[in-house]
Amino acid sequence: MKLRDRAALITGASQGLGAAIAEMFVAEGASVMLCARGGAGLAAVRERLGPRLRGGQRVLTRIADVAEPAEVDALVAEATRAFPQLDILVNNAGVHGPIGAIEEVDWADWIAAINVNLMGTVYPCRALLPRLRALGHGKIINLSGGGATSPMPRLSAYAASKAAVVRFMETLALELAGSGIDVNAIAPGALATRLIDEVIAAGPARVGASYHARMLKVRDEGGTPLAQGAALAVYLASAESDGITGRLISAVWDPWPRLREHWPALAPTDIYTLRRIVPRDRGQDWGD
Numbered sequence: 001m002k003l004r005d006r007a008a009l010i011t012g013a014s015q016g017l018g019a020a021i022a023e024m025f026v027a028e029g030a031s032v033m034l035c036a037r038g039g040a041g042l043a044a045v046r047e048r049l050g051p052r053l054r055g056g057q058r059v060l061t062r063i064a065d066v067a068e069p070a071e072v073d074a075l076v077a078e079a080t081r082a083f084p085q086l087d088i089l090v091n092n093a094g095v096h097g098p099i100g101a102i103e104e105v106d107w108a109d110w111i112a113a114i115n116v117n118l119m120g121t122v123y124p125c126r127a128l129l130p131r132l133r134a135l136g137h138g139k140i141i142n143l144s145g146g147g148a149t150s151p152m153p154r155l156s157a158y159a160a161s162k163a164a165v166v167r168f169m170e171t172l173a174l175e176l177a178g179s180g181i182d183v184n185a186i187a188p189g190a191l192a193t194r195l196i197d198e199v200i201a202a203g204p205a206r207v208g209a210s211y212h213a214r215m216l217k218v219r220d221e222g223g224t225p226l227a228q229g230a231a232l233a234v235y236l237a238s239a240e241s242d243g244i245t246g247r248l249i250s251a252v253w254d255p256w257p258r259l260r261e262h263w264p265a266l267a268p269t270d271i272y273t274l275r276r277i278v279p280r281d282r283g284q285d286w287g288d
Helices: 016-027 039-052 069-082 107-135 156-175 194-202 209-221 226-237 256-266
Strands: 007-010 031-036 059-063 086-091 138-143 181-187 248-250
Touching: 007 016, 007 069, 016 031, 016 039, 016 086, 016 226, 031 039, 031 069, 039 059, 059 069, 069 086, 069 107, 086 107, 086 226, 107 138, 107 156, 107 181, 138 156, 138 226, 156 181, 181 226, 194 209, 226 256, 248 256
Parallel strands: 007 031, 007 086, 031 059, 086 138, 138 181, 181 248
Antiparallel strands: none
16 A cells, blocks of 8 residues: 555545545555545545544544634644654645636635635645654645636636645745655646536626536536546655655646656656746747
8 A cells, every 4th residue: 555654634625536535545554634614524524434444544534724824733733643654735625716807706705715725725834844844754735727727717816826826836845855845736637526516506607608618518527537636646645756846747637657757857847837938939039
């Protein structure tokens, strides 16, 4: 088992991808601390995972809002007390935020989405890093996605926060160079989760006709299997990916099972990172 005798803290773990990651981590031998804002969902995941535990594995849960630093501090304190070997953090909690033109959406809702998606990723990293530095190793996995790589009209809080998550991940990876702590981000693909349901319910007038039609197709076709993103999370949490850091990796499109063999060539490049495109990148003969 790839995560035997390891422990992970997973946020947003009461449903969807977070729950799928928890299930796959347990199957690979890890103990897990799961958090979310909803207690009923956490209880259901814990009950589902119970019969799968082996050899001293444990599943603990705690209700916590990752946008509230005091709640994150309490979560991390409990997790590290329960699991002295805790060395994996998966920042999965996220929301779509308000849907609509920026001048029309509720400003408080826009800020709230930034607080969950960005601050709720940065602060758990900050809170757990002293423990990971003391251990001399660790894995931090942040969930990003299409919002980081493409403009998303009428979902500006989501797009801006997910792009910021990736740049933060890249920056933190450089800060942690030589520490034994790897930091990466996952683009899990178009998942048929509650976030898709929210977009569809908003309707084409608010979210845009083309994006609404695309989300209907995702829902009807089932979307990307949750297992693909969960399998990539296992890879990035395991020793198989040691030394791979500072990258945004697509669960669907990138050859991540073979990434280790390509890392010597990949490491000094900007492949799988955010970057600015200049004219010459697109065949133009002007500009620098």
